[in-house]
Amino acid sequence: xxxxxxxxxxxxxxxxxxLFLERGYTATRVSDIATHAGLNERTFFRYFADKREVLFWGxxxxxxxxAETILAAPSDVLPLDxxxxxxxxxxxxLQGRPAWSxxxxxxxxxxxxxxxxxxxxxxxxxxxxADALRKRGATDGTATLVAxxxxxxxxxxxxxxxxxxxxxDLPQHLRDALVELRAVTGDPTPRSTP
Amino acid sequence: xxxxxxxxxxxxxxxxxxLFLERGYTATRVSDIATHAGLNERTFFRYFADKREVLFWGxxxxxxxxAETILAAPSDVLPLDxxxxxxxxxxxxLQGRPAWSxxxxxxxxxxxxxxxxxxxxxxxxxxxxADALRKRGATDGTATLVAxxxxxxxxxxxxxxxxxxxxxDLPQHLRDALVELRAVTGDPTPRSTP
Numbered sequence: 001x002x003x004x005x006x007x008x009x010x011x012x013x014x015x016x017x018x019l020f021l022e023r024g025y026t027a028t029r030v031s032d033i034a035t036h037a038g039l040n041e042r043t044f045f046r047y048f049a050d051k052r053e054v055l056f057w058g059x060x061x062x063x064x065x066x067a068e069t070i071l072a073a074p075s076d077v078l079p080l081d082x083x084x085x086x087x088x089x090x091x092x093x094l095q096g097r098p099a100w101s102x103x104x105x106x107x108x109x110x111x112x113x114x115x116x117x118x119x120x121x122x123x124x125x126x127x128x129x130a131d132a133l134r135k136r137g138a139t140d141g142t143a144t145l146v147a148x149x150x151x152x153x154x155x156x157x158x159x160x161x162x163x164x165x166x167x168x169d170l171p172q173h174l175r176d177a178l179v180e181l182r183a184v185t186g187d188p189t190p191r192s193t194p
Numbered sequence: 195x196x197x198x199x200x201x202x203x204x205x206x207x208x209x210x211x212x213l214f215l216e217r218g219y220t221a222t223r224v225s226d227i228a229t230h231a232g233l234n235e236r237t238f239f240r241y242f243a244d245k246r247e248v249l250f251w252g253x254x255x256x257x258x259x260x261a262e263t264i265l266a267a268p269s270d271v272l273p274l275d276x277x278x279x280x281x282x283x284x285x286x287x288l289q290g291r292p293a294w295s296x297x298x299x300x301x302x303x304x305x306x307x308x309x310x311x312x313x314x315x316x317x318x319x320x321x322x323x324a325d326a327l328r329k330r331g332a333t334d335g336t337a338t339l340v341a342x343x344x345x346x347x348x349x350x351x352x353x354x355x356x357x358x359x360x361x362x363d364l365p366q367h368l369r370d371a372l373v374e375l376r377a378v379t380g381d382p383t384p385r386s387t388p
Contacts, residue, residue, distance in 0.1 A: 119310070
């Protein structure tokens, strides 16, 4: 089957994942990935700094997108809603390749060096979200609490989405997890109407 | 000034921090720390696997304490309250040496390898808390959301405590941060009385 020549990024990601699953992450070399994708190493390094980065491509884009979306929210939108909406909007883009995402998650769970990288990326995303919220006027405390809370919501929603036999609607899983967050953190005593 | 001979752990921690601040973390060797504490390297390695672990001593204890405290909570205590109470109880122990904690935090912020380690420890603590909550009957989603939420509360409370001119009441800072978490995640529409 001929391959669409301009989609080098996707071809490299697919080739890498195939080899990671067949030969193992450690045994796979950048040159193997490039060859398997029908491309050369130079093209590989146009997209990725190293083998590990194949699994983390797009995280910088996600950070930039989240910050911009939060800053573009009308000023009367509450911090939690602004931050959640940004991740909800990103989710539509992130749900394109569930099989790939599932393999990626399994690889990360199996390799401490990948797990470390994933944690660092999550921390960077939380810091970016908190920073955007502060720029909208949130206090340091609120910004941090909201950023960590929406990332927890994202994590729970994403895991549930991937656990589906056929992962479908990631944004809906995120909305469900947000409802659950509100329930578990909610004041247990009912408020009275004003 | 004579040193209390049995407090080898505290002496090693203090000696390490003094050298980290004077000479830099990277330039300080285990042998320097032991000598500065008036002890030998063998004693150092009785407490710490390496230089880095001086800064992370006690995190395993904290995990075990949190899990036990959560599992000991009466079954009608809500997950968030059980998890929060465990960290609140631990806070009394953790607030003993604010100057040391403040130096530690500055070192971690300045060294990516320490930051990585700190993130891994946080993730392990979150996983332990979530696991204890599941053992009490919480669903996977609730357990993860609550664990991440209380760690966010801890982080915010801890940072505020350390930012005080004279850090005093860590548990109170945690309670204040919990109130703030409830406020930022609360349903914005007031509930009516049943």
